[in-house]
Amino acid sequence: MDSAATANVKTTGTGKTRDRGLSAYRALPGVPDELVTADGTLRPLWQPLIDHLQSLTDEGLTRATGRADQYLRDSGVFYRQYGSGQSVERPWPLSHVPVLIDEADWAELTPALIQRADLLEKVMADLYGDNRLVAEGHLPAALVAGNPEWLRPLVGVRPASGHFLHFVAFEIGRGPDGRWWVLADRTQAPSGAGYALENRVATSRAYTDVFAGQNIHRLAAFFREFRDALLGLRGARDGRVAIMTPGPLNETYFEQAWIARYMGVSLVQGEDLTVADGRLMVRTVSGLRALDVLWRRLDGSYADPLELDPASRIGTPGMVAVLRQGGLTMVNSLGSGVLETRALMAFLPKLSLHLTGTKLAMPNIATWWCGSRAEQAQVMAARARLVLSPALGTGLPFDRQGESIPGATLTPEELAQRLAQEGPDLVAQEAVTLSTTPALIDGRIVPRPMSLRVFLARTPTGWQVMQGGFARIGASTDPTALAMQRGGSAADVWIVSKDEVPAISMVPPADAPDRRSVPGALPTRAADNLYWLGRYVERTEGIIRLLRARHIRLAEGGRAALPLQKLMDAVLKGYGVDGAAGLPPGLLDTLGAAVATAGQVRDRFSPDGWSALNDLDKTARRMAGNVTPGDDAARALSALLRKLAGFSGLVHENMYRFFGWRFLSIGRQLERSSSLTGALAAFADTKAAAGGLDLCIELGDSVLTHRRRFSVASSRESVIELLALDPMNPRSLRHLFDGLNEQVQTLPGAATHGQLSPLGRAMLRCQVDIATATPDTLTTAALQDMRGKIAGISDLLTEAYLR
Helix, strand or coil, X not given: CCHHHHHCCCCCCCCCCCCCCHHHCCCCCCCCECCECCCCCECHHHHHHHHHHHHCCHHHHHHHHHHHHHHHHHHCCEEEEEECCEEEEEECCECCCCEEEEHHHHHHHHHHHHHHHHHHHHHHHXXXXXXXXXXXXXXXXXXXXXXXXXXXXXXXXCCCCCCCCCEEEEEEEECCCCCEEEEEXXXXXXXXXXXXXXXHHHHHHHCHHHHHHCEECCCHHHHHHHHHHHHHCCXXXXXXXXXXXXXXXXXXXXXXXXXXXXXXXXXXXXXXEEEECCEEEEEXXXXXXXXXXXXXCCXXXXXXXXXXXXXXXXXXXXXXXXXXXXXXEEECCCCHHHHHCHHHHHCHHHHHHHHHCCCCCCCECCEEEEECCHHHHHHHHHHCCCCCCCCCCCCCCEECCCCECCCCCCCHHHHHHHHHHHCCCEEEECCCCCCEEEEEECCEEEEEEEEEEEEEEEECCEEEECCCCEEEECCCCCCCCCCHHHCCEEECEEEEECCCCCCCCCCCCCCCCCCCCCCXXXXXXXXXXXXXXXXXXXXXXXXXXXXXXXXXXHHHHHHHHHHHHHHHHHHHHHXXXXXXXXXCHHHHXXXXXXXXXXXXCHHHCCHHHHHHHHHHHHHHHHHHCCCCCCHHHHHHHHHHHHHHHHHHHHHHHHCCCCHHHHHHHHHHHHHHHHHHHHHHHHHCCCCCCCCHHHHHHHHCCCHHHHHHHCCCCCCHHHHHHHHHHCCCCCCCHHHHHHHHXXXXXXXXXXXXXXXXXXXXXXXXXXXXXXXXXXXXXXXXHHHHHHHHHHHHHHHHHHHHHCC
């Protein structure tokens, strides 16, 4: 960087600045840089951010970047890394320096991107309509007919909305000449928009003062307009909008759940959907409910195993038939993956002239269709620099579906041989040297290659371009390391204006039409997972309390407590838990089941609730290898119990009181009722080991209450009265059954024309039984019989709502 640039850098209060590698920062030879010009001059756009970075002490910089990382951890942001046949959730790799782009430069990109989106819409309409482009020789027939992403059953199917594409993205990069180039088209199910917003929140927390002091365009307006556009596509006021996910194991599932929550729409899987009366329906606890708009996030061929890929287990049979009848708006239309074929890019410049009469305003990365002759392929190979592509991070050339052919470098002869092995239809792409942008590595600012994903959403007024994007930053100067699977990172993109920009949120304007989505459509799968989440969490708490009681007695009484310990071990064994261990694997398995179940419904949890449950699981697994039986285990279990209480409090205080919360609560109450009846039957039996009555009071978290209510020592009568019959004790069976009956009566179909459902009758009988019982009549046999009735209630609930 030249001396003039460094001389303008602001100083700290002590008069000192920190270079952070800026004096040595240079654009790579022949490569444009976003921070500095070719002669090393700092671009004025970056001055405030660079001043701020240089003004921070090392500790201040660590705190700033730590705020961003902490936000991402608390929000549960992750990506799924694949390798060696396994997938692992990894922390989100944020690059702590955003990419800055001047608003004037962005304004030049916007119409070019809109032009490209319109062109792809026209191509899509032809490929699934008249197919004149192939018939007239503008596209090779093999490029379309031989492409697995061209879905023949969709030919002739016109979209209900009138448009095939509603949400697209483009990978762009700045080439050596300073111009932006399109590196790839994303039309199938573009990902990254949600991550872009998370990057924004995290980065703004790192640099609060800088962000607030600059005129940076907000991202919320883009999501708000697209949400309103989706709601506007509903066929009726009670129509529904949903996002279709492949499931929690998908690498971008976090983003799918996050967007669903952010935009206020349902997140569904293929098993949640069915076809009835020509409509796509959601299986909900209230019965079938029609879907009008479905934003899919899975590949089109997986959407319908009946007419597309029969091996799919994540689609819905009959979905194509619904589209034929115009009963559903699909975002984007099935078959749009054909537009992502890299070979198609070779024809887009001429197709633009043919279909629109205009040239492409933003050029493609140089692409050649190698056709069906090895001789032609040799010519193309000689023209293209067939090396690892900095733009795409994959080997060249590609087959017609865009899959890379292995090999970092191919000679013309090798390419001809590959043609003979792989088939004739190949495409070669020229390697593009991308611009670099500053990245913060070990406290120093260094240049790293960068590409940018930009998102466009169709609204009633036309395409809207996100005023920002999702930047990929290379792990090193090697331009092939952009992908996060290869060590790359993600950065926020700031579009900086000279003028003040409005602060826009997801809240609609006061004069906007009422477009609230319809509540209450809880999918059956979500209800089932919430119910079992409640049971697993409560079961975890019960196991922790019983284990803690055992280890406390081991520490205090040693072998003197052996008879009661044996009885506790027998009860724990029924849960698959080894009572002799400090933190036994059976406890971790139950807790892990709770986390896995919660992962199925992340769109229905606050980030704080998810973070609390994850923190509990990680803490337990970290402790497991270091805890010894006795006092050490008791202390560790107490710590876990406090963390579990934190999760329970967050859910109880923050979760919306509708069907999701009800099923979660029913799960907890049923599990607590079952464990409490089991504990009373085992430890309050007249023949139980000494100390069993006090243990019951301890397990019921009612020690202080018993002391206040009963001035005498514990007896079977006092224990049964307090833990089974007292309606004022929130831990008693009476209180639990009263709450359960209230919850069951609010579920759909609980009563028809005044007649209770089988579930309602069973629940009412249990409530009456406990309300009319006395300590004398509530014998051990009666408690065991009641536990069986609780299991029957669970079966009836499952039969009525969870299948």
